[in-house]
Amino acid sequence: MPLHVYWRDGNLRDMDDDVAVDTWHYVLAKHAKGMCALERELGERHGLGPSEFEVLDRIVRHDRKLRIQELCDEVHLSQSALSRVVARLEKVALVSRGVCDDDRRGVFVCITDEGRARHAEAVPTHQAVLQEIFADDPALAR
Amino acid sequence: MPLHVYWRDGNLRDMDDDVAVDTWHYVLAKHAKGMCALERELGERHGLGPSEFEVLDRIVRHDRKLRIQELCDEVHLSQSALSRVVARLEKVALVSRGVCDDDRRGVFVCITDEGRARHAEAVPTHQAVLQEIFADDPALAR
DNA sequence: GAACAATACATGCAAGTGCATCTAATGCAA
DNA sequence: TTGCATTAGATGCACTTGCATGTATTGTTC
Numbered sequence: 218m219p220l221h222v223y224w225r226d227g228n229l230r231d232m233d234d235d236v237a238v239d240t241w242h243y244v245l246a247k248h249a250k251g252m253c254a255l256e257r258e259l260g261e262r263h264g265l266g267p268s269e270f271e272v273l274d275r276i277v278r279h280d281r282k283l284r285i286q287e288l289c290d291e292v293h294l295s296q297s298a299l300s301r302v303v304a305r306l307e308k309v310a311l312v313s314r315g316v317c318d319d320d321r322r323g324v325f326v327c328i329t330d331e332g333r334a335r336h337a338e339a340v341p342t343h344q345a346v347l348q349e350i351f352a353d354d355p356a357l358a359r
Numbered sequence: 360m361p362l363h364v365y366w367r368d369g370n371l372r373d374m375d376d377d378v379a380v381d382t383w384h385y386v387l388a389k390h391a392k393g394m395c396a397l398e399r400e401l402g403e404r405h406g407l408g409p410s411e412f413e414v415l416d417r418i419v420r421h422d423r424k425l426r427i428q429e430l431c432d433e434v435h436l437s438q439s440a441l442s443r444v445v446a447r448l449e450k451v452a453l454v455s456r457g458v459c460d461d462d463r464r465g466v467f468v469c470i471t472d473e474g475r476a477r478h479a480e481a482v483p484t485h486q487a488v489l490q491e492i493f494a495d496d497p498a499l500a501r
Numbered sequence: 502g503a504a505c506a507a508t509a510c511a512t513g514c515a516a517g518t519g520c521a522t523c524t525a526a527t528g529c530a531a
Numbered sequence: 532t533t534g535c536a537t538t539a540g541a542t543g544c545a546c547t548t549g550c551a552t553g554t555a556t557t558g559t560t561c
Contacts, residue, residue, distance in 0.1 A: 237489040240496075241393060248390040249435035251383060256549095268517085285540060293391035295519050300541055302517095322526045322539040347379040354382075398519095410547085427510065437549050442511055444547095464509040464556045508557070518547080527538075 247350060254346045263339040264309075268294060268302045270343060273311065273328065273336040282325040284317065311335055389492060396488045405481040406451075410436060410444045412485060415453065415470065415478040424467040426459065453477055 255267045265273070275291050276283055289299050303326055306312040311332030317323035328336070394409060401407045407415070417433050418425055431441050445468055448454040453474030459465035470478070 235486060235489075237493045238486060240493055241389075241489045244386050244389045244393065245435055247383075247386045251386065253549095266517085286538095293387055296540070297520080297542075298518050304541085317539095320527075320539080324540060344377060344380060347377075347383045351379045351382055395519095408547090428508095438510075439512080439550080440548050446511085459509095462509080462557075466510060502561100504559100504561085506557105506559080509555085510553105511555100512551100512553075514549105514551085516548085516550105519545095521542105521544085523540105523542075525539085525541105527536105529534100529536085531533085531535105 251347065251350045254350060255343065258342050258346050259339055262342055263335060265335065265339055268292070268298070269306055269311075270336070270339055272299070272302050272306065272326075273332055274340075274343075276312070276326060276328045277333065277336050282327050285324050285326065288326065306332070393489065393492045396492060397485065400484050400488050401481055404484055405477060407477065407481055410434070410440070411448055411453075412478070412481055414441070414444050414448065414468075415474055415481075416485075418454070418468060418470045419475065419478050424469050427466050427468065430468065448474070 252267060255270070259265045259267060259270050263270075271292050272288060275288055279287075285296075285299060285303065288303075289296050292299060294302065303312060303314065307314050310329055313327045313329055314324050315327065317325055397409045397412070401409060401412050405412075413434050414430060417430055421429075427438075427441060427445065430445075431438050434441060436444065445454060445456065449456050452471055455469045455471055456466050457469065459467055
């Protein structure tokens, strides 16, 4: 995805500053605020954690069976963490798991109707939270 | 800090896309890569975790005794997590703790010589890791 | 000053994560 | 086919985190 980030200082700014470290602090701040807010809002309103939502979201966007491995490439979780997220989701019937026919080591994950509904319900919350988080970045507001 | 983020698309881009969500995915990706790399490099080379480094860094930048509470405002950790990070740092003698004289509920944290040295040693690693992480953002490279 | 709310920090506990490892299935070479 | 390295995913374990709570001190109201 051809997205590039441009830093610009509103005022005078010493360009010897370490831009990477500044950017990192920005990332840390947004990540902390965002995760905290998502955890609270998705949790209270839809009974989902950020990881659970992310996994459901990936499956919905692909709109097909996915292998654990494919998900692993897209969500920022270790293989073991992902395995457990999927286990939790299966436990509450938002996804189902099954063995791949062509490679019986593999496991595919399928979203259930209930999972699809829960995801659809949560998308606006997710979006609203993030718009709030980035609301103070004027260039992102429109 | 007057830092603003500007998204720009290299090509055609549907401006109905949800910019906040895209930015969030950028934050998630950089955070995951950055934390993973920092954990590895700071850990292997200096025996520090990202939280430990961050706390040392805050103290060094202020260059004075700090109260736990002040640190709490600056690092993205809960009060309890910070309390434990400081405890770990004290255990390995990189900081020392003491009660505030003016408010005996308060605890100030002081960096030791060894802590200062370890921090100084780790700063270049920290910086190098982050420059590597953001190296693919052309606007940040110079 | 006594009683009580508020604040600063520490700690018990449950939950999520990554690493190392385990099991099962596959691929490949002899 | 047999034997062995490789891969997919699950699981034991240690560690960190946040929430709720505990302890000690301070401030406030009567």
